[in-house]
Amino acid sequence: MKSFSVEEIKSLVSGELIGNCKDQIFAPEQIENALKGNVTIIGNSKYARLWENSNASVAIVYEGIKILPEDGKAFVKVKNPDLAMAILLDAFEPESPYFETDIHPTAVVDKTAIVGSGCKIGANSYIGKDVTLGENVIIYPNVCVFDDSTIGNETVVWSGTVIRERSIIGTHCIFHSNVSIGADGFGYRPSSDGRGLVKIKHIGNVVIGNGVEVGANSCIDRGKFSSTILGDGCKIDNLVQIGHNSVLGRFCIMAGNSGLAGSVTLGDGVMIGGSASIKDHVTIHSGAKVGAGSGVISDVPAGKTVVGYPACDSREKMKQWVALRKLAKN
Structure with missing residues (x-):
């Protein structure tokens, strides 16, 4: 002790x-x-x-x-x-879980994969074709890293995480249990005969910068054409959804149960409160804050704080709430 x-x-x-x-x-x-x-x-x-x-x-x-x-x-x-x-x-901080061997006998590492010095790969993990792991990467048991993905030095991937094909991940990242990186985005259109839905495939990838941390059970979908991007230093809480082709600047924070629809852009240092929802193709500029439980349906200027559903300037929303309370008393 x-x-x-x-x-x-x-x-x-x-x-x-x-x-x-x-x-x-x-x-x-x-x-x-x-x-x-x-x-x-x-x-x-x-x-x-x-x-x-x-x-x-x-x-x-x-x-x-x-x-x-x-x-x-x-x-x-x-x-x-x-x-x-x-x-x-x-x-x-207590010691990290113990690895008896650097690469567990039950791990499957494709012969084309490049595994850097000091890497540890836990039991029942899968490292696919042409994957590259940098130095001192830690892959805990039951992780899948699919073909052509790259993981930078000192990154830690906890059990249950799935990193889909062609993902590019930087150095010193942490992915907690059951993170999904690079799954298909959510896209459907009515079929021409009006009797079903046509799936819109997503053939892009996910690019994650250095020093990014992603909480348990969060999902980062790959781009439809190009990339979903998380900039250096972003911190993502548990149960967060980041939709296809969203782009996060540096050092953004997203609290639990918040979500970005497709093609959302966050500037540097944006803070998203818990359970907030951001509409597709919205831009939230650098330094802006979104209050917990808010619904953002239009662009947010740099440095602004917005709250409510639909979200608006926090001071304006407070005036609205005060007016509603007064109205309710009459």
């Missing part, structure tokens, strides 16, 4: 130590559940009231906190408690 002294924790987060605690710290925990030997976080004043009844030995706190630790406990003051906690969680 990993453990740290309070002084070591102070050094890790580059904080200021207040108080005197000799306990060895073996785990982080939320303030209500923390025990002796735990470090917790007080990120803003609304959590300060919980400290009196907390059993935590140490708290990472924001610089402006007004309370003091008790005897035998300590605070570590930092400018940004959330970023400090990210450092701590990294320090306390």
Whole structure:
């Protein structure tokens, strides 16, 4: 079990130590559940009231906190408690699952595949024709990587993920369990006789940049003609749908159950709230934010925050909601 002294924790987060605690710290925990030997976080004043009844030995706190630790406990003051906690969680992270052999005997690796040095391929995984894996790629059990796909250095692919043919994936990516990359897009048209539907095939691919993380059970469909693209540093939550030919800029965030229809464009740093839906062929420009549960049916200017269904400027929508409440009281 990993453990740290309070002084070591102070050094890790580059904080200021207040108080005197000799306990060895073996785990982080939320303030209500923390025990002796735990470090917790007080990120803003609304959590300060919980400290009196907390059993935590140490708290990472924001610089402006007004309370003091008790005897035998300590605070570590930092400018940004959330970023400090990210450092701590990294320090306390348990070891990754163990690979007894680099390539498990039950894995199927096509003879034409190129597997870089340091790669690990788990049980029952499939690596198809002309696939290229860079260095130190980790493929956990029961993953499929189909023909002509490329995966960059240090990328991690968790169990159940399917990477379809011709996908291009960058370095240092993480794909959590049961991600689907490069499946057919959703396209149908009424048949000429009006008695059925004609499937529109999608023959493009998916291109994913460096440092992208995709949550469990999310789907990124391939392009109809060219590519569905995710730029460097994008972070995609669980249960997210990204439709065919959508293009995401750098460092976009999409929260759980949100979705992009086909041919949506996101600029750099766009944030999409949970369960938000974006209509096809809409452009959301750089730095814009879409509130949770919103429905976006038209372009969003750079830096704007939109909410509601249909989504509009957040300040305008708030006025509408206030007006509706007043109307309901009359």
